[in-house]
Amino acid sequence: MNQKENFKYYAxxxxxxxxxxxxxxxxxxxxxxxxxxxxxxxFIIIPDEYCFYAHVGFNDPIEKIGADYFYTSHNKVQSNKKTKFEGKFDKHIKYPGFYEINSFNFPENVYFYRGKKVSSLLENLTLVGIFGTALSFIILVILSWIEINIK
Incomplete structure (x- = not known):
């Protein structure tokens, strides 16, 4: 392999x-x-401590226009243009399988759930993906520049 073929391989x-x-x-x-x-x-696949979200209020009850499925999430609060949900109930689930919501005996209706450790792991993997994308893009630009300048 010559140098140009090596750079193509690494690219x-x-x-x-x-x-x-x-x-x-x-x-x-x-x-x-x-x-x-x-x-x-x-359905729970991975045993974890799960946080269940209950409805806590309305953001702008006058405005009825807008997508009620575009949510933003921060810590234990999830909201869209109309409604706000807060993670109020924590339940440690030890075994995978199907669970009925009524069997947890929450004092309020719950609308969302999320595993704590699994979510933090997925958020860290997202950061790894972002770092990997930036790093590989920089390496790809450098390799392309070197390949162009090889005579």
């Missing part, structure tokens, strides 16, 4: 790393958000 590997990092960003960031409870049962 190909770096592109693979770049695409993997971008994939990691999108997958982990979408999974780290609280899950909406849409049925009386939830």
């Amino acid at each position: 190909m590997k770096t592109k693979f790393f770049l695409y993997g990092s971008i994939f990691l960003i999108f997958i982990t960031s979408s999974l780290s958000w609280p899950f909406k409870i849409t049925s009386p049962k939830i």
Whole structure:
């Protein structure tokens, strides 16, 4: 292999790393958000301490326009243009499987749930994906520049 072929080989590997990092960003960031409870049962895959979110109020009850499914999340509060949910109830679940929401005997209705350790792990993996994307992009630019300047 000559130098130009070596740089093409490393550029190909770096592109693979770049695409993997971008994939990691999108997958982990979408999974780290609280899950909406849409049925009386939830499925727990990974045992963890789960935080359940209850409705705590309205942000702007006058405004009825806007997407009620674009949520922002910060610490234990999740909200959109209309409603606000707060993580009020913590429940340690030790075994994977299906769980009925009513069996937890929460004093209020809950609408979302999220694992604490799993979410922090996914958020860290998102940061790794961001760092990997930036690093592989910089390496790819440098390799391309070197390949262009090789005679």
